[in-house]
Amino acid sequence: xxxxxxxxxxxxxxxxxxDLMRPSIAFSALKLxxxxxxxxxxxxxxxxxxxxxxxxxxxxxxxxxxxxFIAEFERFPYIVAPSGSCAGTVRxxxxxxxxxxxxxxxxxxxxxxxxxxxxxxxxDVAGVTEVPGDFSGSVxxxxxCSGLRELGVKQQPRTLLDRMPGVKRIEMRECEECCGFGxxxxxxxxxxxxxxxxxxxxxxxxxxxxxxxxxxxGCMMNIEGRLRRNGDELxxxxxxxxxxxxxxxxxx
Amino acid sequence: xxxxxxILGRLRRQLGRTDxxxxxxxxxxxxxxxxRQTGPRAAADALLDRFIERARAMISSVDRCxxxxxxxxxxxxxxxxHGLPTTVVVVxxxxxxxxxxxxxxxxxxxxxxxxxxxxxxxxxxxAETGTLMLCSGPQSPAVNSLLPETHIAVVPxxxxxxxxxxxxxxxxxxxxxWPRAVNFVSGPSRxxxxxxxxxxxxxxxxxxxxxxxx
Amino acid sequence: MHFVSRVRQRLDDxxxxxxxxxxxxxxxxxxxxxxxxxxxFDAVRARATEIRASVLRDLDVWLERFEQKAIExxxxxxxxxxxxxxxxxxxxxxxxxxxxxxVKSKSMxxxxxxxxxxxxxxxxxPVETDLGEYILQINDNEPPSHIIMPVIHKSKxxxxxxxxxVHGTAPKTDIEELTxxxxxxxxxxxxxxxxxxSGGNFLVAETGSVAIVTNEGNGRLCTTLPRVHVALTxxxxxxxxxxxxxxxxxxxxxxxxGQAITNYVSMLTxxxxxxxxxxxxxxxxxxxxxxxxxxxxxxxxxMLRCIRCxxxxxxxxxxxxxxxxSYGWVYPGPMGSVLTPLYQGLDKAMDLPHAATLCNQxxxxxPVSIPLPELMRTLREKQVERGLRPWSERIATKLWAWVAAxxxxxxxxTRVAVRYLRWLADGRDRIQVMxxxxxxxxxxxxxxxxxxxxxxxxxxxxxxxGQ
Numbered sequence: 013x014x015x016x017x018x019x020x021x022x023x024x025x026x027x028x029x030x031d032l033m034r035p036s037i038a039f040s041a042l043k044l045x046x047x048x049x050x051x052x053x054x055x056x057x058x059x060x061x062x063x064x065x066x067x068x069x070x071x072x073x074x075x076x077x078x079x080x081f082i083a084e085f086e087r088f089p090y091i092v093a094p095s096g097s098c099a100g101t102v103r104x105x106x107x108x109x110x111x112x113x114x115x116x117x118x119x120x121x122x123x124x125x126x127x128x129x130x131x132x133x134x135x136d137v138a139g140v141t142e143v144p145g146d147f148s149g150s151v152x153x154x155x156x157c158s159g160l161r162e163l164g165v166k167q168q169p170r171t172l173l174d175r176m177p178g179v180k181r182i183e184m185r186e187c188e189e190c191c192g193f194g195x196x197x198x199x200x201x202x203x204x205x206x207x208x209x210x211x212x213x214x215x216x217x218x219x220x221x222x223x224x225x226x227x228x229x230g231c232m233m234n235i236e237g238r239l240r241r242n243g244d245e246l247x248x249x250x251x252x253x254x255x256x257x258x259x260x261x262x263x264x
Numbered sequence: 265x266x267x268x269x270x271i272l273g274r275l276r277r278q279l280g281r282t283d284x285x286x287x288x289x290x291x292x293x294x295x296x297x298x299x300r301q302t303g304p305r306a307a308a309d310a311l312l313d314r315f316i317e318r319a320r321a322m323i324s325s326v327d328r329c330x331x332x333x334x335x336x337x338x339x340x341x342x343x344x345x346h347g348l349p350t351t352v353v354v355v356x357x358x359x360x361x362x363x364x365x366x367x368x369x370x371x372x373x374x375x376x377x378x379x380x381x382x383x384x385x386x387x388x389x390x391a392e393t394g395t396l397m398l399c400s401g402p403q404s405p406a407v408n409s410l411l412p413e414t415h416i417a418v419v420p421x422x423x424x425x426x427x428x429x430x431x432x433x434x435x436x437x438x439x440x441x442w443p444r445a446v447n448f449v450s451g452p453s454r455x456x457x458x459x460x461x462x463x464x465x466x467x468x469x470x471x472x473x474x475x476x477x478x
Numbered sequence: 479m480h481f482v483s484r485v486r487q488r489l490d491d492x493x494x495x496x497x498x499x500x501x502x503x504x505x506x507x508x509x510x511x512x513x514x515x516x517x518x519f520d521a522v523r524a525r526a527t528e529i530r531a532s533v534l535r536d537l538d539v540w541l542e543r544f545e546q547k548a549i550e551x552x553x554x555x556x557x558x559x560x561x562x563x564x565x566x567x568x569x570x571x572x573x574x575x576x577x578x579x580x581v582k583s584k585s586m587x588x589x590x591x592x593x594x595x596x597x598x599x600x601x602x603x604p605v606e607t608d609l610g611e612y613i614l615q616i617n618d619n620e621p622p623s624h625i626i627m628p629v630i631h632k633s634k635x636x637x638x639x640x641x642x643x644v645h646g647t648a649p650k651t652d653i654e655e656l657t658x659x660x661x662x663x664x665x666x667x668x669x670x671x672x673x674x675x676s677g678g679n680f681l682v683a684e685t686g687s688v689a690i691v692t693n694e695g696n697g698r699l700c701t702t703l704p705r706v707h708v709a710l711t712x713x714x715x716x717x718x719x720x721x722x723x724x725x726x727x728x729x730x731x732x733x734x735x736g737q738a739i740t741n742y743v744s745m746l747t748x749x750x751x752x753x754x755x756x757x758x759x760x761x762x763x764x765x766x767x768x769x770x771x772x773x774x775x776x777x778x779x780x781m782l783r784c785i786r787c788x789x790x791x792x793x794x795x796x797x798x799x800x801x802x803x804s805y806g807w808v809y810p811g812p813m814g815s816v817l818t819p820l821y822q823g824l825d826k827a828m829d830l831p832h833a834a835t836l837c838n839q840x841x842x843x844x845p846v847s848i849p850l851p852e853l854m855r856t857l858r859e860k861q862v863e864r865g866l867r868p869w870s871e872r873i874a875t876k877l878w879a880w881v882a883a884x885x886x887x888x889x890x891x892t893r894v895a896v897r898y899l900r901w902l903a904d905g906r907d908r909i910q911v912m913x914x915x916x917x918x919x920x921x922x923x924x925x926x927x928x929x930x931x932x933x934x935x936x937x938x939x940x941x942x943x944g945q
Binding site: 026030031033035039056057059060065067068069070071073076077157158161192194196197203204205208211233237240 | 482485486489503795796799800829832833834835836837838839841842855857858859860861862863867871872875876878879882883885888892895896908910915916917918920921922923924925927928930931932933935936
C-alpha cells in the first residue's frame with residue numbers, strides 16, 4: 013500500500029458532461045486517484061476539451077478551447093479524465109489542431125503524452141492491483157469507441173473489475189461495436205442512432221448481466237436512456253469509476 | 265490539349281512538380297522497378313503438404329501419381345469414378361501423352377463451349393494459397409481451364425513454389441515472351457452473391473482436380 | 479430525395495431490415511477469422527499502405543510508365559476526363575469494331591459513369607455477368623448496395639420471383655438452382671458477345687497489365703472470349719511491380735470476404751499474340767479521372783489509396799443499419815461518405831460526412847490504413863469553412879465555444895442548465911420529451927442530471943473542510 017499522496021499530483025479533467033450530469037463520477041475518480049497514492053487536483057477554470065466543436069468541423073472553436081485546456085493542465089505531471097473520448101481528443105487530436113503552429117504543437121504533444129483515460133492511468137501508469145470498492149453482481153463491459161480505438165483501453169477496465177471479488181464478469185457479444193451515440197450524431201440522426209443503440213441494448217440484455225459498465229458518460233446516457241425507453245428498469249448502467257470506487261449498490 | 269495531357273498536367277500541378285522533382289520522381293520509379301521490393305512473404309518449407317492442404321481448402325480435389333506417363337490413366341479413373349464424361353479437351357502442351365490408351369477420347373486444342381472436361385498443365389503452383397498459375401500461349405490456351413465444367417490440372421511436383429513472388433521470379437526467368445493472360449486459379453468457380461451462400465460453378469468449372477506428378 | 483428521408487424509408491422497410499440482419503456481421507466475422515489465421519497481417523497492411531502511398535507520390539510518372547508498357551504490348555490507352563467522357567470513348571470503340579453486345583464484369587467506375595444507360599442509348603446492349611450485377615440489371619437497372627456484394631440487400635425469395643418473371647421459369651427457392659439458372663442464361667452471352675468490359679483492381683506498371691480479381695470466373699470469360707476487351711478503371715489504380723501485386727493480393731480478399739485468395743486472379747497484358755488460340759484481338763484501357771486528380775496532394779489524398787475491398791462498410795454500424803442505397807450515389811459506407819462529396823460536390827452530400835459516429839471501426843480495418851473518420855471530420859470542416867452549415871448550428875457552436883472559454887459564465891450556464899433539466903424531469907429520474915434536443919428523446923429517455931453540478935458540489939466540499 014502506497015502512502016496517501018506520496019506519488020505526486022494528478023489533475024482530474026472532470027469533463028463537461030460529468031460536471032453537468034453525473035458529478036458522482038468525478039468524485040469516484042478522485043477517490044480512485046487518491047487511493048492509488050496521488051494527490052488529486054481539480055483545476056478550477058476547466059470547462060470542455062473542445063471535442064463538440066472539433067467533431068462539428070468548427071476547428072477554430074476547438075483550437076481556442078484546446079489552447080485554454082493546454083494552459084490550464086500542462087503544469088501537472090499527469091492529466092486523467094473519466095472518459096475515453098475526452099482523453100482521446102487531447103491525446104490524439106490536439107497535436108493535429110496545431111499542425112501549423114510549432115510552439116503550440118510541441119505543447120500539445122507534451123500534454124498528450126501525459127493524458128490518460130482513468131482505467132488506463134490506474135493500470136498502465138499507477139500499476140494499481142487493488143481497488144477501493146467492491147460490487148456484488150454480474151457485470152458486462154461495453155468498450156466505448158474512442159477509448160478502445162484511439163487509446164487502446166481494452167484490458168485495463170477488465171483487469172480492475174477482476175480485482176473485485178463480488179464481480180462476475182460476463183462478455184456481451186460484439187462488445188466493441190459502437191453504441192450509436194457519436195455525440196451530436198445522436199440528435200442529428202436519431203433514427204439511425206436509435207437502431208444502433210437498440211442492437212447494443214439487445215447485446216447487453218443477451219449477456220444476462222445485472223449491470224453494464226462503461227467508461228464514457230455519453231455512451232452511458234445513450235444506453236441507459238434506450239433501456240429505460242424500452243421499459244427495462246432493471247439493467248444497471250454504471251460508469252466504471254463509480255463501480256471501482258464502490259460508490260454504487262450491487263445486486264441484492 | 266489532349267485529355268491525357270490535361271490529366272497528367274493536373275496531376276503534376278497537384279504534386280507541385282518542377283523539372284528537378286520530375287527528374288527525381290523518374291529516378292524513384294526506375295529504382296522501385298529495379299528493386300522489386302517484396303513485402304512479408306509465406307514460409308518456404310513443406311511446400312507439397314501446404315499446397316495440398318490449401319488446395320483442398322479452396323475445394324480443389326488432389327491426387328498424386330509417380331510419372332507423367334500415368335497421368336491419362338489417373339484422369340480416366342478419376343472421371344469414371346465420379347461419373348463424368350471421358351471425352352476431354354487437352355492443351356497442346358500435353359498432346360504427347362497416350363490419352364487413347366487410357367480409354368479417353370481426347371481432342372488436342374482450345375476448348376469450346378461444348379467441351380465438358382478440360383485438361384491443362386500449369387506453369388507453377390503456389391503452396392501459400394493452393395493456387396495454379398496458368399500462362400496462356402499457343403501450347404496452353406486460357407479457355408481450357410475456364411469453359412469446361414470440369415478442369416483437371418497436371419501439376420509437376422517440382423513446379424510447386426512457396427508464393428506468388430517465387431512464381432513471378434520464375435516467370436521472368438523462364439518465359440521468353442510475357443503471356444497475354446496469367447490466370448491464378450484456386451479451386452472451382454463460385455459465388456456468394458445471393459444471401460452470402462456459397463455456390464460452386466458460377467460461370468467457370470464446377471470442379472477442379474489437381475493431379476500432382478512426382 | 480433527402481438523405482434523412484431515404485434512411486427513414488429503409489428503416490421502415492421490414493424486408494430490407496430482415497435482409498440486412500441476415501448478413502450483418504458475417505463479413506466482419508470472416509475477415510476476423512482470416513486475419514487471426516494470418517500472423518503477418520499487420521505487416522502486410524503496413525506494406526500495402528506504403529505501396530499505395532508511394533505510387534501516389536509519383537502518380538504522374540507511374541501512369542506514364544504504365545501507359546508506355548501497355549502500348550508496347552499492343553494495348554491502346556485512352557484517358558477520360560470523367561464518367562461521361564469514358565462512356566463516349568467506349569461507345570466509339572464499340573462502333574469502330576461493330577459491337578452489338580457488351581458482356582461486363584464488375585466495374586464500379588462503370589457505375590460512376592452510368593455506362594449501361596449510355597450504351598443502351600447508343601443502341602449497344604450491355605449484359606452484366608457478375609451474378610449480383612446481373613440480378614440488378616434485370617431488376618430495371620437497380621443500383622448496387624455494396625461495392626463487392628451488390629445484392630446483399632436482397633433475399634433469395636426476391637431473386638426467385640425476379641428470375642421467374644424475367645426468365646419465364648418456374649420459381650426456385652434453392653440458391654444453387656438460382657445461380658445455375660443465371661449461369662445457363664449468361665453462358666451464350668459470353669460466347670456471342672463482341673466486346674468484354676472489365677474493371678481493374680490494379681494496373682501493373684512493370685508489365686502494362688490489368689489485374690482482375692473475381693470468384694465467379696465471369697471476369698475471365700469477359701476478357702478472353704470477345705474480340706474486344708476494354709478495361710475501365712480509375713487513374714489511381716497503378717501499382718509498381720508484380721511483387722507489389724502479390725502483397726496487395728494477400729490483403730484485398732482477406733479484407734473483403736475473409737478469403738486467402740479469390741478463385742481467380744487474372745493478369746491481362748495486351749491483346750492476343752501470334753499463335754494464341756484465344757484472347758481478344760483488341761485491348762483498350764480507359765483510365766478515368768472523374769475527380770481523382772484533384773485529390774492528389776490534398777488533405778484527402780489518402781482516399782486514393784482505396785482498393786475497394788468493402789471492409790469499411792462491412793464494419794460500419796451505420797451502413798449495417800441503413801443499407802447501401804441510403805447513401806444516394808455509387809459508393810456507400812464510410813468510403814462512400816468520403817468519396818461522394820469529393821466526386822459529386824460538397825453541397826450535394828451534406829449529410830454523409832455527419833451521418834457517422836466516428837467510431838473508427840472502418841479506419842481500424844482498412845487494409846491501406848485510410849483514416850476514414852478523420853477524412854469525414856475534415857469534410858465537416860470544409861462545410862463550415864464554405865459556410866454550408868445551417869446558420870442555427872453555426873451560431874450554436876460559436877455560442878457554446880464562446881461560453882466555454884469563460885469559466886465563470888460557463889459555471890453559471892451549467893447551474894442554470896441543471897435546474898432547467900431538473901424542472902423538465904419534474905421529480906422523475908428521466909426526461910421523456912426534450913424541446914432543445916427532440917432527436918434525443920425521439921429514440922430514448924434523457925437521464926435527469928444530479929441536483930447540482932460537480933463544480934458546485936466540489937466547491938461545497940472544499941468549503942466544508944476539504945475532506
